[in-house]
Amino acid sequence: MNKQTFSLQPFFSTELFSNLKITGNISRNANQLAIDYNLGGDLKEIAIYPPSNAPSRKHELWEDTCFEFFLGIKDSARYWEFNLSPAGHWNVYRFDGYRQGMQEETAFEKLPFSVQNHADSLELALNVDLNKIVSAEQEIEVAITTVIKHRDGEVTYWALTHRGAEADFHLRDSFIVDL
Template sequence: MNHQTFSLQPFLTDDSLPNLKITGNISHHSNHLDINYQLTGDLEEVVIPTPVDTPTRQHKLWENTCFEFFIGVKNSQHYWEFNLSPAGHWNIYRFDNYRQGMQEETAFAELPFSIQNQSDSLLLSLKFNLAKIISENQAIDVAITTVIKQQNGYVTYWALAHTGAEADFHLRESFIIEL
């Protein structure tokens, strides 16, 4: 099993950043991927969508608070973007190359994950099988990211690494976890 912990860093801007910390862990074993996020700090400053009873696939989840990760097959240009809203909504997009050929990934009809919204933290956990999109023997590179929308409307971008002049989660140089 390959297991790693992570701590996301905000993209630095001239604007003040919220007092938040985003940590977690990711593991990959027998083509199963488990990822857990923990958001702590001044959560009252964050727009956290209310959980829904029946989550659905939705577009543009990144316009609000959204936990994301990107998976690329090692030595290949194509990759997938996973979007997970604290409301329970989700989506997966497939790309042929850097921001090219974006298509909704239809291999998944659902992506169930759990949310625990506590007074001092927000926890998100996802466990699923990658077999629908990636062969078991393929090595993968992962980027872990989060978009945080603040109550004042300001949006901050968090990632393992920010390798560009602007916040850009799609840069393959940012896919720094190897599983």
């Protein structure tokens, strides 16, 4: 098993979210990928929708607070974008190359994950079987990201690394976790 911890950084420093911290861990055991996010700080200033009674696949989750990761096959242009909303909604998109050929990944009919809200933190945990999209023998590269939306509408973009002049989670050289 390959387990790594992470800490995300905002694209630019902002006092609005200076007290936030996004940490977690990611691991791959055989072909099970587990990722856990912990958002800590003053959460009352963040736009977080309450848990849905009927979580489902939804589009454009990145327009609000959303936990994301991007998974690519080593030495391949193909990659997937996983979106996880604190409300329980989700989606997975497949790309043929950098922002090319975006399609909803139909290999996943459900993406069950847990969300726990606390007074000063939010925890999100996902365990997903990757056999639907990659074989256990394939090396993968992952970018871990989060979109945080303030109650006033300002959005910040958090990632392990920011390699572009603008916040761009799709840049392949930011897929820096090898599993």
